[in-house]
Amino acid sequence: xxxxxxxxxxxxxxxxxxxxxxxxxxxxxxxxxxxxxxxxxxxxxxxxxxxxxxxxxxxxxxxxxxxxxxxxxxxxxxxxxxxxxxxxxxxxxxxxxxxxxxxxxxxxxxxxxxxxxxxxxxxxxxxxxxxxxxxxxxxxxxxxxxxxxxxxxxxxxxxxxxxxxxxxxxxxxxxxxxxxxxxxxxxxxxxxxxxxxxxxxxxxxxxxxxxxxxxxxxxxxxxxxxxxxxxxxxxxxxxxxxxxxxxxxxxxxxxxxxxxxxxxxxxxxxxxxxxxxxxxxxxxxxxxxxxxxxxxxxxxxxxxxxxxxxxxxxxxxxxxxxxx
Amino acid sequence: xxxxxxxxxxxxxxxxxxxxxxxxxxxxxxxxxxxxxxxxxxxxxxxxxxxxxxxxxxxxxxxxxxxxxxxxxxxxxxxxxxxxxxxxxxxxxxxxxxxxxxxxxxxxxxxxxxxxxxxxxxxxxxxxxxxxxxxxxxxxxxxxxxxxxxxxxxxxxxxxxxxxxxxxxxxxxxxxxxxxxxxxxxxxxxxxxxxxxxxxxxxxxxxxxxxxxxxxxxxxxxxxxxxxxxxxxxxxxxxxxxxxxxxxxxxxxxxxxxxxxxxxxxxxxxxxxxxxxxxxxxxxxxxxxxxxxxxxxxxxxxxxxxxxxxxxxxxxxxxxxxxxxxxxxxxxxxxxxxxxxxxxxxxxxxxxxxxxxxxxxxxxxxxxxx
Numbered sequence: 001x002x003x004x005x006x007x008x009x010x011x012x013x014x015x016x017x018x019x020x021x022x023x024x025x026x027x028x029x030x031x032x033x034x035x036x037x038x039x040x041x042x043x044x045x046x047x048x049x050x051x052x053x054x055x056x057x058x059x060x061x062x063x064x065x066x067x068x069x070x071x072x073x074x075x076x077x078x079x080x081x082x083x084x085x086x087x088x089x090x091x092x093x094x095x096x097x098x099x100x101x102x103x104x105x106x107x108x109x110x111x112x113x114x115x116x117x118x119x120x121x122x123x124x125x126x127x128x129x130x131x132x133x134x135x136x137x138x139x140x141x142x143x144x145x146x147x148x149x150x151x152x153x154x155x156x157x158x159x160x161x162x163x164x165x166x167x168x169x170x171x172x173x174x175x176x177x178x179x180x181x182x183x184x185x186x187x188x189x190x191x192x193x194x195x196x197x198x199x200x201x202x203x204x205x206x207x208x209x210x211x212x213x214x215x216x217x218x219x220x221x222x223x224x225x226x227x228x229x230x231x232x233x234x235x236x237x238x239x240x241x242x243x244x245x246x247x248x249x250x251x252x253x254x255x256x257x258x259x260x261x262x263x264x265x266x267x268x269x270x271x272x273x274x275x276x277x278x279x280x281x282x283x284x285x286x287x288x289x290x291x292x293x294x295x296x297x298x299x300x301x302x303x304x305x306x307x308x309x310x311x312x313x314x315x316x317x318x319x320x321x322x323x324x
Numbered sequence: 325x326x327x328x329x330x331x332x333x334x335x336x337x338x339x340x341x342x343x344x345x346x347x348x349x350x351x352x353x354x355x356x357x358x359x360x361x362x363x364x365x366x367x368x369x370x371x372x373x374x375x376x377x378x379x380x381x382x383x384x385x386x387x388x389x390x391x392x393x394x395x396x397x398x399x400x401x402x403x404x405x406x407x408x409x410x411x412x413x414x415x416x417x418x419x420x421x422x423x424x425x426x427x428x429x430x431x432x433x434x435x436x437x438x439x440x441x442x443x444x445x446x447x448x449x450x451x452x453x454x455x456x457x458x459x460x461x462x463x464x465x466x467x468x469x470x471x472x473x474x475x476x477x478x479x480x481x482x483x484x485x486x487x488x489x490x491x492x493x494x495x496x497x498x499x500x501x502x503x504x505x506x507x508x509x510x511x512x513x514x515x516x517x518x519x520x521x522x523x524x525x526x527x528x529x530x531x532x533x534x535x536x537x538x539x540x541x542x543x544x545x546x547x548x549x550x551x552x553x554x555x556x557x558x559x560x561x562x563x564x565x566x567x568x569x570x571x572x573x574x575x576x577x578x579x580x581x582x583x584x585x586x587x588x589x590x591x592x593x594x595x596x597x598x599x600x601x602x603x604x605x606x607x608x609x610x611x612x613x614x615x616x617x618x619x620x621x622x623x624x625x626x627x628x629x630x631x632x633x634x635x636x637x638x639x640x641x642x643x644x645x646x647x648x649x650x651x652x653x654x655x656x657x658x659x660x661x662x663x664x665x666x667x668x669x670x671x672x673x674x675x676x677x678x679x680x681x682x683x684x685x686x687x688x689x690x691x692x693x694x
């Protein structure tokens with residue numbers, strides 16, 4: 001089985017689907033000739049031509065608005081937003097239009113597409129190349145939100161998303177685009193949406209994480225093990241609709257939970273996860289649920305590693321929660 | 325100032341006396357002219373009745389097309405069978421012309437169980453896929469970019485379908501106008517941009533939307549063919565729209581039509597134009613009402629008379645009455661429909677929330693049966 005990084009795995013999924021389904025077109029800024037600023041769409045332009053891998057004008061609202069029209073015509077557009085920090089000019093098209101089309105038209109006009117966009121910090125990108133805006137979209141009925149943590153899942157989840165009947169926001173954690181490597185099968189396979197994965201079983205405390213922060217959670221879990229704390233690490237993979245059964249089963253087992261995410265703390269997805277845990281597993285809790293997250297500041301440049309919820313910040317939370 | 329970019333010409337067919345200029349007359353068959361005139365009358369009558377129903381508290385809202393019937397129905401009549409219409413929100417007349425039964429439209433006005441959009445949107449936020457007619461949303465301008473994408477997809481597939489998209493002059497100030505015109509110009513999409521310049525975006529006059537001398541001239545900058553037309557002239561609207569559609573079908577790209585018209589009412593039933601409009605101005609605008617002008621035309625052609633108008637009005641009146649009665653008797657959508665179509669399949673959280681809603685006490689006097 002070939003080893004791939006995230007960039008190669010996403011590229012492989014896109015190539016496969018472009019070959020398999022003539023309705024699929026990619027569109028975005030710099031995704032054609034140059035293959036994307038992260039080279040995720042490398043060589044696809046050469047292989048499939050300018051009509052299926054489209055270099056668009058510099059206009060996120062235009063990209064998503066036009067992609068919605070294509071989807072209504074029966075195509076399967078896969079727009080790329082170059083950085084998820086730049087998704088906001090398209091926010092109206094995503095939140096007011098894409099998310100509501102099926103519902104508001106009584107089912108007459110489903111609009112299906114996958115919006116791919118790099119997410120997250122740790123790449124010295126400052127405010128505008130580092131943010132994690134997933135909560136805005138999770139908050140919007142009608143959208144699905146996915147964030148893979150490794151090449152195998154990236155390819156399998158993207159193929160699932162591309163074949164799904166609903167609009168999907170596919171967040172690609174850019175800090176691990178090339179750092180995360182794994183064996184990735186050649187050819188077609190899918191990882192189902194809305195299924196989390198227990199990546200490290202444990203008895204004492206559950207940690208919920210996704211994307212690049214999953215590795216920080218695993219690192220913290222390994223360090224906690226040295227202190228006798230057995231941590232269960234759950235990779236959510238699909239953020240919404242979230243795999244509530246896996247979360248609740250884990251929390252019922254451990255009675256303790258720490259949620260990790262890069263986005264700011266207040267109204268971040270961690271808040272929702274903890275509310276759900278309180279609703280569904282309150283009597284099983286042995287300790288207050290804890291969030292280790294980005295701070296409620298704009299994403300900083302020089303001090304970004306202090307801002308991110310790295311293993312060094314997760315470890316004390318695990319210890320405190322386990323010993324509470 | 326480069327005046328050649330301003331577009332001083334305004335395409336007109338009908339004089340105020342209803343006589344068509346043979347140089348521009350689209351020369352429609354007599355029966356088509358009569359059918360469209362009758363539909364103008366119907367649209368006006370439905371409009372006036374809906375305002376009344378709103379004033380009586382029987383429907384919640386109406387956003388009408390009083391005075392804009394020519395520039396709404398003309399383009400709709402010019403479309404071919406494979407062409408699509410992307411509405412703003414004043415185009416119910418076009419939807420009826422494209423084939424939606426009056427009853428289905430009235431069901432939308434009441435948001436009842438037979439409403440095609442299942443009571444999920446405000447009145448006049450209809451959807452008409454069977455009639456190749458898009459879905460209405462309230463955010464301004466979003467449909468323009470979608471219409472560009474839709475027609476672009478048709479072009480990519482080698483289909484001959486053209487998309488026509490309606491918007492008001494206020495929407496030319498939105499980022500969507502720029503996005504849509506720019507994409508249409510770059511990819512030469514078969515799109516007809518139909519700007520109803522009715523003079524007002526709620527209370528803001530057209531002169532405060534732009535520093536340009538005309539809205540049409542914006543087309544030049546995007547590589548979109550511009551044209552200005554008398555929006556109160558049904559035949560002129562048909563002519564310029566047909567030309568634009570044919571250009572699109574021939575692969576010659578998009579057209580921006582600025583239709584000069586007047587909004588002879590408030591923005592919607594929620595608006596009181598007295599605060600910003602003066603009566604003298606409105607009286608002058610009423611004199612340009614597209615319906616008397618078209619009536620003069622069909623009468624001059626010997627295709628229409630008072631007796632026919634009376635009979636038609638009685639028939640439409642009866643149809644409206646029956647549709648209103650049926651819509652009022654139809655119950656509200658069942659509670660569970662609120663939780664459907666959010667996703668293709670209902671996820672766990674909506675299953676839970678639907679069950680919660682079904683256990684909850686129903687509010688009095690609102691909504692209806694399970």
